[in-house]
Amino acid sequence: MGFVQVSEKEGDEPIELPVEEDGTLLLSTLQAQFPECSGLQYRIVETKAVRGVRSNEGRMYSPSEESGWGEYHYFCVFPKKNKRQSDDNSENSVAKTKRTEPLLRCFDLIVLGLSYNTTDRTLREFFETYGDVVKAEIKRDNTSGQSKGFGFVRFGSYDAQMRVLSKRHLIDGRWCEVKVPSSRGIGNQVPGKVFVGRCTEDIGTEDLREYFSQFGDVIDVVIPKPFRGFSFVTFLDPYIPQLLWGEDHIIKGVSVRVSSADKKVVPKKNQQIQSCKNSSNNNTNNNNDLDIFNMHAANNFNMHPGNNFNMHPANNFIMHPANNFNMNPFNPHGYQMNRAMN
């Protein structure tokens, strides 16, 4: 039974580690002393070159059959720190930056229920306690100058924005709420779901899943049959879709069009609704081919253990399952149970 001299860094005081009967050093033995270590190196005295120790399936092999580990001082190799963040492919590291960057972007928030006395200035002063206020504006009647009782506020940091969203604020004696404006056009969207237009027939479910996984966990992919030139992709995280719209997405050389997936009104069995296309929604997408989102298997996001929806900082006030749909700050009206469910 022999020992190998190993130190964390070259030149450090070495520790002697026991080798196995077959002359190999177990990676587990090594990691018992150097937890993050993934391999060993040593320096050739004559050439001053650094060599790596061969390792396979948890075993490290001595440099030579005859002389074993020799008198070398071995030192540890650690995984590169920037590499360790993304453990698989480079696509994922792209995804991570893409995933957080748009999320951190601030936008105007609507402040509802304001006192008619509240001014731009008092509005700003109130929200400055949360962070840097870029803009604070009361909406007024053009002719009279009378406040309409609502306004807009914009923060400099996403952190502040999230702390403010969807909770009540006592401003000038009135309880007000801050929401994402419906003008952002997401009122009728299905959480986590995107409509992928301009698809070609050779773009299969796995192609879609593979491509969109770089932005977040994909929990469902649907290509309507017969083929109609579009498909649907559902993310676990309901925030992902709005990060994707308007961007170029190229799958298999095809520039597909990603937009919001809107709720479709599903006719009840004995109570047919004449036409979905004549319904009141005036969205420009031909994507009203959806199930009602909360009936779809892929959209049971409230129940999913890995769902971070309820964990979002903006959603830290209601944890009751029955309220989940109303917790999304990006949904100004709250989701409603469709009658097809009843």
Next chain:
DNA sequence: GTTGAGCGTT
């Protein structure tokens, strides 16, 4: 000068 659910501009 009243009221109290909603949704604004560039």
